[in-house]
Amino acid sequence: MSESRSLSSVEKKRLRDRRAQQALRDKKLQYTSQLEDKVAHCERYHDDSAAQHLLQVIEGLQRQNEVLQRRQEGLKALVQGWEEGTDTVHDDHSHNHDHSRLDSTSTPYRQPTLPPQPPIPHSPIHTALPELPLPLPVTTTGDSPIPNTHTHTDSSKPPPPPHPHPHPHPQPLSTLLPLHSDHGTLLYLSNRSMIIASPPSPSPLDLLYGTKSNPLANAIYTFSLHRPLRDPERLAFGWLSYHYAKWLTSPSPTTFIKLAPFMRPTPEQLTIPHPASLDLIIWPALRGNLIREWGAYARQKDDLFGILACCIRVRWPWGRSVLERDERNELVIRGEFLETFMRLDGWGITREFVRCYPTVLKGIDVGGILHEVL
Incomplete structure (x- = not known):
């Protein structure tokens, strides 16, 4: 009875072959499924449109960087022009101080003091930035500042040479x-x-x-x-x-x-x-x-x-x-x-x-x- 239920060697070999083939098919199916998942991931996150979008974003950032650099250069030139204009004011004031000291014989020279200027009222900006003209250099004569638009009145001293660095024009x-x-x-x-x-x-x-x-x-x-x-x-x-x-x-x-x-x-x-x-x-x-x-x-x-x-x-x-x-x-x-x-x-x-x-x-x-x- 037990011998009839036992498998022959040929049947055992066939059973082993079927199991091996099934395991091989399962392995191939699993490997194929993994490859499909990878391809789907690449198509979703690494397609041409996504790369093109990133390139466009990079190009936009580069343009913004160029604009910021131009603004920075313009601000530097503007501040430099103001500083040079302030130096001119100090030079003219020092010259007036020395000239007054030479002419004075009895009383010491006292620098005239400017009256306090009222604060400039602040007004909120509601529109786009305007193109403002740059201020002129300022010199002091008497009690109030006036624009330095004329040459010095001292005939013994030659007029100052023209400014080598003109003020930059504001960015349009x-x-x-x-x-x-x-x-x-x-x-x-x-x-x-x-x-x-x-x-x-x-x-x-x-x-x-x-x-x-x-x-x-x-x-x-x-x-x-x-x-x-x-x-x-x-x-x-x-x-x-x-x-x-x-x-x-x-x-x-x-x-x-x-x-x-x-x-x-x-x-x-x-x-x-x-x-x-x-x-x-x-x-x-x-x-x-x-x-x-x-x-x-x-x-x-x-x-x-x-x-x-x-x-x-x-x-x-x-x-x-x-x-x-x-x-x-x-x-x-x-x-x-x-x-x-x-x-x-x-x-x-x-x-x-x-x-x-x-x-x-x-x-x-x-x-x-x-x-x-x-």
Whole structure:
């Protein structure tokens, strides 16, 4: 009975072979699964788009570094010019002191004291940095300072030679770029080659419905689909964003003049690193508040921008067309609509945003920007 149940040597060998083959198949399957996981990881984290994005970020940081270096050189030259002007003041004053000492015979020379000057009132800056003229060197005669715009009256001493280092001209406002800490969700701002290849201005239809001929306009249109915008706000915001991207990539008077006045950089944008998405907020005061306090709002940025997109409005009559036909029978932006959204008072915000984020609007006249939906 036990012999019938026992396996023959041939059957035992077949059983061992089957087990060995099964183990080999399991090993191959496990190895294949590991390779698939590695390939999926590489495709997810090491694809061409991610590498291209990193290269674009590096290029943006390099441009910011160049801008900062130019600013530093300009400030050094400005401070050096002021110091040299101060040295000229001291030399002229010392000469007057020696000359008075030689002429005096009975009484010792006493240096005239200047009356106390009233403090210069401080006024907060609400607009972009202006191009201020540099101050002239100052010399003292009598009781008040006057600009040193004439030569010395002493005929025995030759006039001083012209200054070898003229004061540097202040950097034009059109070349002052904001300090970006990252590009956030506005990746189209970092694609320099795409922006340069796009036309100077977009077609309104490209901003409203997308296009294959203008990559920048299509990128802005695709981004706007993530927000619940009406056609007036989609077109107006797309127009402002398009020209802002063109200026940011190629800063010059030609691109700068196409910016709406309220879209020009504020002092906070030029001095405080911040996400690039904050630069496209309509109101400069609101941009300044968010840039200064961004650490308190960074974690809720999705809700903040989502509610802002729902509540922002162009002050344009409901149902009125934003397009018109020109002489060539092509659809263009209606002139009145363009004039409206290029002015700051042409924009408003609904009461829902005021209720959700009242602290963001501190220091802002809420009544002036409030827009009641009828």
